[in-house]
Amino acid sequence: xxxxxxxxxxxxxxxxxxxxxxxxxxxxxxxxxxxxxxxxxxxxxxxxxxxxxxxxxxxxxxxxxxxxxxxxxxxxxxxxxxxxxxxxxxxxxxxxxxxxxxxxxxxxxxxxxxxxxxxxxxxxxxxxxxxxxxxxxxxxxxxxxxxxxxxxxxxxxxxxxxxxxxxxxxxxxxxxxxxxxxxxxxxxxxxxxxxxx
Numbered sequence: 001x002x003x004x005x006x007x008x009x010x011x012x013x014x015x016x017x018x019x020x021x022x023x024x025x026x027x028x029x030x031x032x033x034x035x036x037x038x039x040x041x042x043x044x045x046x047x048x049x050x051x052x053x054x055x056x057x058x059x060x061x062x063x064x065x066x067x068x069x070x071x072x073x074x075x076x077x078x079x080x081x082x083x084x085x086x087x088x089x090x091x092x093x094x095x096x097x098x099x100x101x102x103x104x105x106x107x108x109x110x111x112x113x114x115x116x117x118x119x120x121x122x123x124x125x126x127x128x129x130x131x132x133x134x135x136x137x138x139x140x141x142x143x144x145x146x147x148x149x150x151x152x153x154x155x156x157x158x159x160x161x162x163x164x165x166x167x168x169x170x171x172x173x174x175x176x177x178x179x180x181x182x183x184x185x186x187x188x189x190x191x192x193x194x195x196x197x
Contacts, residue, residue, distance in 0.1 A: 009036050011113070011125060013043065015191035017183035021045055021176065022117075029078070029090040030177035031102040033184045034113045036127070040186065042106035044078065045115040046088065046173065052116070056085045057124055063114070067141045068162070073154040074144060076103075079168055080114070087170025091162055093155040094148040096178050103145060107138055123193065 012035040021030050027048045034043040062081040067074050068091070076092040076099065092099050106112045114126040138145075163172050177183060 011036055011193045012186050012190055013193070014183050014186050015189045017177055017180075018191050020183075021047065024176035025174055026119075027088070027171060027173045028176045029088075029173040030175070031092065031099055032177065033102065033105065033186060034115070035186050036113070039109075040105065041109055041127075042102045042112040043115060044112065045117070046080065047117045048088070048173075049119055050086070051118040051120050051122075052082060052085060056082050057116075059083045060126070063128070065137055067137060067144070069150070069158060073150040073158070074141075074148055075150060075155060075158045076145065077162070079170070081168065081170075087168050088173055089162070089166050089168070089170055090173040090175055091155070091159050092175055093150050093152070093178075094145040095150045095155075097181060098178060098184065100146055101181070101184060103138060103142070107142065125193075 013032060017030070017032050021028070021032075024030070024047070027050075028046075030045045032043040032045060033040050035041070059082075061083065062079075064079040064081070066077045066079075068077050069075055074094060076094050078090050078092065080088045082088075094100065094103075112128060114128070116124045116126070118124070159172075166172055182189075
């Protein structure tokens, strides 16, 4: 009789990105890149004021996205619904080159990671293959996203309006670690995360 051990892979990301993300104002969300088995994938990183219970994390969550705005500007909305617990929302300005690169990677690979850092600094990584249906909003709006001219003032106005009436109802996270393409370079400033189990 032999024991079977499942080998979880190491994950790597940009060290400066993680350092700046860890010190950003809570609660927050950032987009970046992560590497698993020499393959880079899009990353959505969350840091919360909460410590989500293990039994909630074990159920997973629903991830949704929409494009909000007017004929003059647009913002990308992500929603993370942890079942029987809470919803977290974030608005992103698609005029940011980092956003465009990460969304491109998500669509191209049809795969992404979500890194959740709880208030007690425990890290949970979720990996999800994106179905064709889940890609529809991003794919259908990619031309508009890539050509976005949304200004910071337009983004701030959209964010203020969304905070007054978030849909779905839930906490709105700060969007941090933006406008720095160096954050996406994993090879020059590498940080490896080893799984605990």
